[in-house]
Amino acid sequence: MASPILPIRELPGHVGAEVTIRGWVTKSRRKGKIAFLVLRDGSGLCQAVASVRDVDEATFALMDALEQEASVRVTGIVRADERSPGGVELGLRTLEVVGRSGDYPITPKEHGIEFLLDHRHLHLRHRRPWAIMRVRHEIEQACRDFMYERDFVLFDSPILTPAACEGTSTLFETDYFGEPAYLSQSGQLYLEPAAMAHDRVYCFGPTFRAEKSKTRRHLTEFWMLEPEVTWIDLDGVMQLAEELLGYIVARVLDRRAEELRVLERDTARLESVVPPFPRLSYDEAAEILVRPENVEKARRQNAPPFTPGDDLGAADETILGEMHDRPLMIHRYPTAVKAFYMEPDPERADRALCVDVIAPEGYGEIIGGSMRIHDPELLEQRIREHGLPAEAFRWYLDIRRFGTVPHGGFGMGLERVVAWICGAHHLREVIPYPRTIQRLYP
Numbered sequence: 001m002a003s004p005i006l007p008i009r010e011l012p013g014h015v016g017a018e019v020t021i022r023g024w025v026t027k028s029r030r031k032g033k034i035a036f037l038v039l040r041d042g043s044g045l046c047q048a049v050a051s052v053r054d055v056d057e058a059t060f061a062l063m064d065a066l067e068q069e070a071s072v073r074v075t076g077i078v079r080a081d082e083r084s085p086g087g088v089e090l091g092l093r094t095l096e097v098v099g100r101s102g103d104y105p106i107t108p109k110e111h112g113i114e115f116l117l118d119h120r121h122l123h124l125r126h127r128r129p130w131a132i133m134r135v136r137h138e139i140e141q142a143c144r145d146f147m148y149e150r151d152f153v154l155f156d157s158p159i160l161t162p163a164a165c166e167g168t169s170t171l172f173e174t175d176y177f178g179e180p181a182y183l184s185q186s187g188q189l190y191l192e193p194a195a196m197a198h199d200r201v202y203c204f205g206p207t208f209r210a211e212k213s214k215t216r217r218h219l220t221e222f223w224m225l226e227p228e229v230t231w232i233d234l235d236g237v238m239q240l241a242e243e244l245l246g247y248i249v250a251r252v253l254d255r256r257a258e259e260l261r262v263l264e265r266d267t268a269r270l271e272s273v274v275p276p277f278p279r280l281s282y283d284e285a286a287e288i289l290v291r292p293e294n295v296e297k298a299r300r301q302n303a304p305p306f307t308p309g310d311d312l313g314a315a316d317e318t319i320l321g322e323m324h325d326r327p328l329m330i331h332r333y334p335t336a337v338k339a340f341y342m343e344p345d346p347e348r349a350d351r352a353l354c355v356d357v358i359a360p361e362g363y364g365e366i367i368g369g370s371m372r373i374h375d376p377e378l379l380e381q382r383i384r385e386h387g388l389p390a391e392a393f394r395w396y397l398d399i400r401r402f403g404t405v406p407h408g409g410f411g412m413g414l415e416r417v418v419a420w421i422c423g424a425h426h427l428r429e430v431i432p433y434p435r436t437i438q439r440l441y442p
C-alpha cells in the first residue's frame with residue numbers, strides 16, 4: 001500500500017509510520033556517511049535523514065547534490081527526534097526529484113532588501129515572508145469576522161472613480177475612454193450612501209495614492225478596511241476603532257504564535273493592547289509636543305519642529321505614540337489640515353470631529369476617521385473651498401439632500417497594522433508585491 005501523503009505539520013502525529021511528503025529543499029548537507037535534507041512545504045519544516053546503508057548509492061549522492069529550492073517527493077519513516085522542529089525527523093527511504101533548482105539566487109548569505117524585493121516571487125518562500133503573510137492573512141480574516149459579528153454589511157466600492165477623496169495631490173490618473181478617471185484613494189464616499197441603506201457597512205480593498213514621499217510608512221498601493229455607520233458620534237467611532245484593534249491583536253496572539261516566534265516579535269508589547277485606549281485632543285497633544293524635551297527629540301530625528309495648528313508629522317506621532325503601551329487616539333484636529341468632508345466640532349468650528357489612531361513603537365497612524373458633514377450647504381461650501389470640481393460630487397451631495405443623518409467611520413491601513421503587529425520596519429515587507437514610488441516589479 002502506498003504511504004499516505006501528509007503536510008509536514010502533521011508528521012508529529014505519525015511517529016513510526018511510513019509517509020510521503022512533498023516540498024522543497026531548503027538545505028542539504030552531508031556528514032560522513034549520513035546525508036541531511038531540510039525540507040519545506042506550505043505548513044512547516046522538517047529534516048530528512050539517510051545513512052549510506054539506508055538507501056541506494058544514487059539516492060545518497062542525489063541528497064548531497066540537491067540545490068536549495070529543488071522540489072521533491074520524499075518517502076520515509078517518521079521518527080521521534082528531540083532536536084528537530086516538531087520533535088520528529090524523517091528517516092528517508094526514497095527521494096524523487098520533481099524540479100531541479102539550478103543556481104537559485106537567494107542564498108543563505110545576507111542579501112540587501114532591494115535584491116530580495118527584485119526576487120520577491122521567490123523570496124515569498126522564505127521563513128520571514130512566510131510568517132508575515134500568514135499574520136497578514138489572519139488579520140484580514142479577523143477584520144472580516146469582526147465586521148460580520150457586528151452586523152456590518154460588506155459593500156465593495158469601485159476602484160475607478162471620477163473624483164478625489166483624500167486630496168488631489170496623490171491621485172493616480174488614468175485615461176477612461178478619453179475622460180480622466182482616478183484610482184480610488186478610499187472607498188468612503190461610496191460607503192456613505194451605502195450606510196443610508198444598511199446602517200452599518202464596510203469595504204476592504206486596495207487603495208491607491210501617488211505618494212511622492214519615500215518613507216517606510218508609505219506605499220502607492222495599499223489595503224484599507226473602512227467601516228461607515230449612521231447615527232454614530234465621534235465617541236462611537238473611537239470605540240469601534242479600539243474594539244477592532246483589540247480584537248485583531250488578540251486573534252493574532254491566539255492563532256499565530258508560531259509566526260510571531262519566527263518573527264522574534266516581543267509579544268509582551270502586544271499583550272497590553274486591550275481597550276480602552278488613551279485619548280488626547282489635538283490641543284493636548286500639541287501642548288505635549290512643544291515641551292522642550294520633545295522639541296529636542298524631534299530635532300534629534302532631523303524632523304521639522306512642530307508648530308501648533310499644523311498637522312502632526314511622523315516624528316511627532318512617534319514621540320506621542322511611544323508614551324503609551326497601546327494605541328493612542330488623537331481627536332479634534334484643526335479642520336484646516338484635514339479632509340473636506342469632516343464635520344466641524346459644534347463647540348469649536350476650527351476643530352474637526354475626527355480621530356487618528358497612532359500605533360505604539362513608532363508605527364505611526366494606523367487609523368484615520370471622522371464624523372462626516374451632513375449639512376448640504378456646509379458640504380457644498382467645503383467642496384468649493386477645497387477647489388474640488390462640484391460636478392463630480394453632485395451625487396455625493398444628494399446624500400445630504402435626501403434624508404441626511406449624522407454618520408461617520410474610519411479607514412484602517414492594513415499594512416500599517418500588519419507591520420506594527422509583526423514588528424516589521426518597512427511597509428514593503430508586509431504586502432505580497434509592494435508598490436512604491438521606485439518599485440513596480442515584479
Ligand code: 4AD
Nearest residue numbers: 186188218219222226365366367368409410411413
Ligand atoms: O487617514 P486616511 O487618509 O483616511 C481616509 O482615507 C478616509 N477616507 C478613511 C475613512 O474614513 N473611511 O487613510 C486611512 C489610513 C491611514 O490611517 C493609514 O493607516 C493608511 O490608511 N494609509 C496608508 N497606508 C500605506 N501607505 C499609504 N500611502 C497610506 N496612506 C494612508
Ligand code: MG
Nearest residue numbers: 356365367368
Ligand atoms: Mg489620515
